[in-house]
Amino acid sequence: MTTDATEARYTALLQVCQDPLLILDGERIVDAVPGSAGWLKPEQMKGKVLSDLLAEDLLIQARSLIERARQESAPVQHEYQLRPEHLPELRALGLHEAIWYRGTWVVTAAGEIVWSARDITAQKKLERKLSHQAQRDPLTGAYNRRALVPVLEVSVAQALRYDGASSLLLIDIDGFGNINEQHGWDAGDQVLQHTVSELHRLKRTSDFVARYSDDQLVMVLPETNHEQAMLAGERMRSAVEALEIPYPTGNLSWTVSVGVASALNLEDDAVSVLRRAHEHLLIAQHSGANRVEGEAL
Secondary structure (H helix, E strand, O other): OOHHHHHHHHHHHHHHOOOOEEEEEOOEEEEEEOOOOOOOOHHHHOOOEHHHHOOHHHHHHHHHHHHHHHHHOOOEEEEEEEOHHHOHHHHHHOOOOOEEEEEEEEEOOOOOEEEEEEEOHHHHHHHHHHHHHHHEOOOOOOEOHHHHHHHHHHHHHHHHHOOOOEEEEEEEEOOHHHHHHHHOHHHHHHHHHHHHHHHHHHOOOOOEEEEEEOOEEEEEEEOOOHHHHHHHHHHHHHHHHOOOEOOOOOOEOOOEEEEEEEOOOOOOOHHHHHHHHHHHHHHHHHOOOOOEEOOOO
16 A cells, blocks of 8 residues: 555544544644544644643643553553643633543554543443432432441541541431321321431531431431530431421321430441441330430440
């Protein structure tokens, strides 16, 4: 094949490529193909060096990947995000929204680097949506049990490591089964939703609310000692007792029982704190319900 034919094929391939491409000689851009990236302007990119365009952290990352591609003599892939607020030069060239890319770096026989970038923003948004759904209770919007455990583990571990505090409220809706039987399942759903809304209204930014089971909720209280947690539990109990929902079968009102436990010993972990909170919840329920019980310190 003649040089002209090879050049024509190369040009045609670049024209049909949907992924943006940069051709690098060292760190200097010798050619650029916008592909489907409307913001990338080849005439403005050519001649620039990577340090002109990339923030320091992304530049270090790109250099490392290029070096890997050279050493391994094979394509190297990595996912990264371009954010216009962090990349003023690219913003001036037309990057106006954050975009996720899956980059591929390949070394040519002539020693140049071909950097292709596939837009995976839609995929990342879908992954985030699915992850959000996997960690949320669809009825109340609170986090679910799956999301709770790692949060509680971190909170307890940090409290013990730094001689701090961490507490947990295990909240049970009193007579929840009776509510469902007397008023219907929709009434029970509304009771749960209003209870979670009230917990969110009262919680601090750092607190974490999750649905633990059908009628049980959990609130993780980082940097909160047992005395403070008992007071928080009483605020929750009192606030829920004051709630009332208009309903066709009669206004709904209900109460909660609260078990409180705190990270107290070096051997404590998420499981042991949860277990003690459950023990104290049983005491509250067997002592007449609508009350808060905690550690005997």
